[in-house]
Amino acid sequence: MKCPNCKGEKMIYGIVFKPEVNERIVALTCNLCDGKGIITAQQKKWAVDGERMYQDRITRGFTLRLEARRKGIDASVLSDMEIGKIKPVWDPVTKEKHEDKNRVRK
């Protein structure tokens, strides 16, 4: 199955900002398929779950680092989960919980 991250290109492109060269576009080996261009059906499922995890985190306004700390895991592990490289551990924080916490603080 074609890798959704690099679309089977095996490489992804990013912009690197360095003071000495301003900005430049670099090709990096795709971090989801590790440059194979294809992913397994299981990884495909993980990618869907990881995307939901990512959306949930963004909705709460958490940075990768902050969310990783909340979960007690490394930021790079959380990043791998969100792209579906490893199995995401779905741990949603409900809106109600947030509201309760805010009430206690006040």
Ligand SMILES: [Zn+2]
């Ligand atoms: Zn890829």
